[in-house]
Amino acid sequence: KKLSRVLTNLMAFERIYYKMTKKKFSQILGNKPLVITVALPVLACATMVVTHVTMAHFKFLQVVPYCYINMITYLICGVWYMLCDLLGNIALTVVDDFDQILKNISPANKIAEFRSLWMLLSRIIRDIGNAFGFTLTFLCLYLFLIITLTIYGLMSQIQAGLGIKDIGLAITGFFAGLMLLLISDEAHYASNCVKVQFQKKLLLVELNWMSDDAQQEINMFLRATEMNPTDMTLGGFFEVNRNLFKSLIATMVTYLVVLLQFQISIPEDGDEGDSTTKH
Template sequence: MEISDLAQLYGNELHIKQISKWLRGSARAQEIQKRSELDSKDGHVIDEHDQFFRDHKLLLVLFRVLGVMPIQRGEIGRITFGWTSIPMLYAYVFYVVTTVLVVLVGYERFDILLNKSKKFDEYIYSIIFIIYLIPHFFIPFVGWGVAYEVCDYKNSWGGFQLHYYKITGKNLQFPLLSTLIIIISLGCLILAVVFLLTLSALLEGFTLYHTTAYLHIITMINMNCALWYINCRAVGNASTALAESFQNDVDRNCSAYIIAHYRVLWLSLSDLLQKMGNAYARTYSTYSLFMMANITVAVYGFTSEIVDHGIRFSFKEIGLLVDSTYCLFLLFVFCDCSHQASLNIARRVQVTLLQVNLSQVDPATRKEIDIFLVAIQMNPPKVSLKGYTVVNRELVTASVATIAIYLIVLLQFKISLLNMRG
């Protein structure tokens, strides 16, 4: 059974027959019952409690400026997407203009690769620069093509935060998230500019004009990593707040009614994590493949130079090493923050449930605790890219192992060519 199915089942059957009994004996239950009358379909109610949108709306604006994800707060309390909306029309124009630049620069890079490159390191750099142009052509598929699913994921945050408020009586907070977004966004842009200006100054054939085709691509790659980190951090904030509130409620009033409500809330958060992976499945599948391809080519170029000339640490060798390290770092951040988000959702809640002294609670509460633990065991929170892969630390080791295999094959092929020439 899917997490969303479980959430719906338990949400509709929260011991309806016992509610009146709990309401007579618990002021806490009466508070929850009163707040439960808030309409989750009312956009004004959702907007009032949607702190996540207010904190991260700058990130949405930046992705609209890049023409990658043209979604907007089209209705009160809801994020919307339309193929004829104003952000989408801007995205069309921006994409056409940047495509012209990318095609012109790409043609020149191919010309350098096929007709002007004489040395091995020049070939490698030309290949890498061509690889860096490829993500631009993925935008309609991995950006616009998943916009409806991203809207569904973003809107699920509004429902979850309202649900959290109904149970806890306070709005969900994301400490320093808005400040962090400003710092990371500026950092992504500055890194892209510095990286491209450095290449233009130090590499022959990489003119300042070429940077115009790469700027939005490098910035988009950096921002995609930042976007994933921010989403995972938000899930981590939500899981921490849920666990702390659950611990406090269990310490004050460990009842079946309270535990049943928190079970539904926990399942909603797990469903939110699952929706995040599904919404961005195309985006981060291609993102991971791009990183792996770039790392493989860069490390192959670096090791080939060592095989041919020994360790000299020329600028071009250092550039290849920096490129591979940079891509590996982005891949690690992508996998590690997913791992942390998945781990935090279940751990503290499980500890709280296991610490309850079952001999001091009634049979209904013991049953609720057992059901909650079974729900966690049957539906372990994880970030899955629509079933193609689970994003965790194991993905880093699997990617490195795959890269190593390709490198061994390529180096064996190179050594065989050298032996044939010798």
């Protein structure tokens, strides 16, 4: 329901944009949806097959449920990437049109129309975060757990020596980290395009040659960009941006240090037990 509201608002935004500029959004995403729809399921299945083939006790039927879980994970990340990339590209297109309005002597009502258009765009970016609230929260925690356990498993095998079975773990951890990075980076990209790019145009405009009404609309537009949040939040609980990725990495390092210290202490306890028995 929430995702359908996002798509409905995007269609309404496109209609309003067409009435204002007589232009359509064409080829914004290009062939990305087709590539993501085809490539991600294949990649998800391939990584699971490689992981299970490199294990000692490989059974083909065990791969099927893992392939399904992996495909769902990859596709959710792909949908998030497409929506954030779409919203960022739309914002950049509107910014270019707004820049042309500012360079020419345009009436104040044109600036007011772009302000209302921006208000709808900021609402869409908040709706995207609310639509993926619980799904993306669980996905981030799931990816965080996979990366942590994968790195711990690889580091614990360094002393014994890495083997073929560790190739699957390395591939799984790499793609999980890449997805977590894309989730954070694309949300930052969309928020930056919607807010910062518009603010740059508004702050650099020359107000001397504008009418009083146009200057007032510029000030109202700038105030609207400051008052209306454009951060991608998951249900209002936390923001999805590059800081999220950095905080998860810092937490992961803390957990890995604790786990490795615990693992190192286990053989020492065993040695003490053996020495006590001998005495």
